[in-house]
Amino acid sequence: MDKVYNFCAGPAMLPEAVMQQAQAEFCNWQDLGVSVMEVSHRGKEYIAMAAQAEQDLRDLLAIPDNYKVLFCQGGGRGQFAAAPLNLLGDKQSISYITTGQWSKSAVAEGEKHAKAHVFDAITQNEQGQFLVKPSQQWQIDQDAAYLHYCPNETIEGIAIDEIPEIGDMVLVADFSSTILSQPIDVSKFGVIYAGAQKNIGPSGLAIAIVREDLLGKAHPLTPNIFNYEILAGSDSMFNTPPTYSWYLAGLVFKWLKAQGGLSAMAQKNAAKAELLYSFIDGSDFYQNNVAPQNRSKMNVPFQLVNDQLDAAFLEESAAAGLLTLKGHRLVGGMRASIYNAMPIEGVQALVDFMADFAKRNS
Amino acid sequence: MDKVYNFCAGPAMLPEAVMQQAQAEFCNWQDLGVSVMEVSHRGKEYIAMAAQAEQDLRDLLAIPDNYKVLFCQGGGRGQFAAAPLNLLGDKQSISYITTGQWSKSAVAEGEKHAKAHVFDAITQNEQGQFLVKPSQQWQIDQDAAYLHYCPNETIEGIAIDEIPEIGDMVLVADFSSTILSQPIDVSKFGVIYAGAQKNIGPSGLAIAIVREDLLGKAHPLTPNIFNYEILAGSDSMFNTPPTYSWYLAGLVFKWLKAQGGLSAMAQKNAAKAELLYSFIDGSDFYQNNVAPQNRSKMNVPFQLVNDQLDAAFLEESAAAGLLTLKGHRLVGGMRASIYNAMPIEGVQALVDFMADFAKRNS
Structure with a gap:
């Protein structure tokens, strides 16, 4: 097959050099x-x-010394369970901010252990675009063990780039789809976790970055392989880790360093997203329904105004080597996931195809 | 590097063709x-x-239709926790038969949930060799939710080839190091599970074969990714599975079929084990301390009678391309793991080296 560009939301493409x-x-x-x-x-x-892989990740994210880096199994959904199992302690509740399907899915695991105080932060502006209420307006249970949110909703393409201002509460964030796409001030978080299969490596690996003072509070029924303290005390080798995934993640970390690190990646990712969103906004054939300040730079959902053309769009784009553009089954339409490994040439090829398709079908 | 043979206990070598x-x-x-x-x-x-991978596994093991095959994350240790979480129901205890380190490690997870009734089945014969008491002598808690045992102890090289006779009790077995090395009568078991990294594929994957009537009893705090019923209801795709490991496992299953299936593998494995054990038994330079009826065909521990030569043995064997022969840190000595992927030529090369080393150092 000729050169292809793979827009899969995850498991996603990995850097060609890797x-x-x-x-x-x-x-x-x-x-x-x-x-x-x-x-x-x-x-x-x-x-x-x-x-070395851990050190490279520490370098890339400037992870402070009082954080442990854990290489885990069970993916992001595993961490949905690991977070309450490890962090609840003697507290009775967890505060959840929901902005889409993934942050809602996290609630289901927390509810098993504690009262879940859920605040839906999604609203719409006058143009009908979806956006996230500013963190100053979030209703938070101040007695909760921690506040959980998802900075990037892969399905809806809704992102929260600024770190929420929530006072002294422990902040836990599911960075599965944005980790390593831009710098993060890790010190603002109690726990950052991410499934690997978008910006880190193949599926089957999750990374958790845990502030040391949060260790040691695991529920007695926590499976050992989910116990942050046990993983931290064994350099993530309490049991056999997913060794090949860890190795590939290490190659990705080295590749990111060679690209200039996360500030350089942030610039490249911003340029890719700008190219695609500005094309969509300038077209009356395509649309995106997220307010500009909350548009994801990793996952770009878009709709054909005439959804009768969806099937043709998917068939012809695939034939042109632009793979996996179908939107998530829960929301329909199209979605282009443009993680770190997607070169801007891929986004340009997509825009060129979209323009041509619109011209031929207008 | 020239041709090497890799005797690692796991992650282990995979078939060269795969x-x-x-x-x-x-x-x-x-x-x-x-x-x-x-x-x-x-x-x-x-x-x-x-x-197709699942079907090939079903074909190889002749898995009855009333069993679900689950592709899981978390390895064998994850299943140590998943078994009590899913199977305890309203029972108060679990019966454990211990024969080595791995069956003992399983107890630690069960104890979190229930009274663990533990019976140490290891004994010694008149020659001082270790062996397993016959299952008719096992002390079993008849009120337990299930009986758990490990048919092959990777560290000690102790195997139980015959399926224990325990009446109507649900039998749960950790087949991590022998699955696919010989036929199994799956119908005798409630649950069979195995970490992948010995006879199935790379680490990061575990397979659980669960009788359907055992589904639906999970503890309310069971993480969803460990819930057998959820995994069964989603064809093991409740969350993103370890996709590359599953693919490689599928290649291994096809390779096993091409080898003639598990009866053929059992013959090859018996021949490999016979070659190595008979050499050890015929030597006064090496020894193995397991009674013949309980010797593992997958993991062959052996000791140099003069352990002052251990370091030289390991150095020279590695230089000869015979890798990872060091015994587990808990027991010392040497260990040759000779899973399905090890050709008999590798065992012959090991025996030839051992004979030469003994000759040069006697």
């Missing part, structure tokens, strides 16, 4: 004569690689 | 122009592959 390196050394890693997925996680070569 | 195919199609799967790890788990190509 994939080429991984392929080249697939059967013979570090000249050991075996694959990295065939070596012991307790061997010196693997431990060195794993530690 | 690795070569995976490398060849690493960046372009099914001519989609992208890697299998970059496609949506909800896309038709991935779903078809995943379903």
Whole structure:
């Protein structure tokens, strides 16, 4: 097949250079004569690689020393459960800010353990666009163990770029779809977690960045593999970690450093998003229904004004090598996910196709 | 590096043919122009592959229709927790048979939920060899929700090949290190589970085979990703599964079918084990301390009678391309793991080296 651009929301495309390196050394890693997925996680070569990957992630995000970095199994949904299991302690409630499907899904796990104080922060402006109420207006349970929110809703394409102002409350955030796309002031958070399959690596890995003073409060029924303190005390090797995913994440971290780090990525991501949103806004054939200040730079949902053309759009875009543009089944329409690994050439190819398709069907 | 043989206990070597195919199609799967790890788990190509992998596993193990096959995250230790969370119901206790480190580790998760009735089934014969008491002698709590055991202890190299006779009690077994090495009568079990990283594929995946009538009893605090009923109801796609591990497992299943299935594998594995054990038994330089009827065909621990030579043995064997022969840190000595993917040529190379080393150091 010719050159393709893959707009899948996750598992998402990985950087081409990373994939080429991984392929080249697939059967013979570090000249050991075996694959990295065939070596012991307790061997010196693997431990060195794993530690370097953590250090590279710490460098990229400028993670303060009083935070542990955990390489976990179970994905983002696993962390939906791990957060209340580890952080509730003797508190009775958790405050949830909901802005879309993912932040709502997190509530379902919290409700098993505590009273969930839920505040729907979505509203609409005069143009009918969706936006997030400013954090100063959020209704928060001040007695809650922590406040949970999702800075980027992958399905609706709604983002909260500024860190909420919530006083002294512990802030827990699901960064699955924006981690590593721009710098984060980690010190503002109690826990940051992210499934890997968007901006980190393949699925099957999640990363949790946990402030040390929050360790040690796990519910007695917490499965050991979800216990932050146990993971922290074993360098995430309490049990066999997903070793190949960890390795690929490490290659992605090195690639990000070579790209200039997260400030450089933020600029590239802003340029990609601007290219696509400005085209949509300048068209009367396509539309996006999110207010500009809350538009995701990672997931760009858009609709054809005439949705009778959806099937043709999907068929022809796929034939043109622009893959997986169908919107999530819960919202329909189209969605272009343009994570770190998507080059601007891919976004340009999408815009060119969209313009041509509109011209041919107007 | 020249040809190597990798005796790692896990993550273990994978079949050479599988690795070569995976490398060849690493960046372009099914001519989609992208890697299998970059496609949506909800896309038709991935779903078809995943379903075929399940069917191949069902064929290999002759899994009856009233069993669900679940592709899980969290490894074997995750299943240590998932089993009591899902199976305890309104019962107050779990019966555990312990034969080594892994079956003991499972107790620690069960104890969080229920009274653990533990029976240590290890004994020694007149020659001082370790063996497992026959199941007719096991002390079992008849009121327990289920009986848990581990048919193959990876660290000690102790195996129970025959299925225990325990009457009507639900039998739950950790088959992490022997699954797919020989046929299993699945109908005798309530739940069979296995971490993938020995005989199935890369780490980060676990498979649970669950009899349908055991579904629906999960503890209210069970994390959704560990809930057998939720996983069964979503074809293991409640959340994003470890897609690349599932794909590689599927390649391994196809490879096993091409080898002639599990009866053929059982013959090959028996021949490999016989070659190594008979050499050890015929030597006064090496020893194995497990009674013949309980010797593992997957993990062969052995000791140098003169343990002053351990360091030299490990150094020279590694230099000869015989990798990761060091025994587990809890028991010391040596261990050769000879799972399905290890060809008999690798065992022969090990025996040849051992004979030469003994000759040079006697």
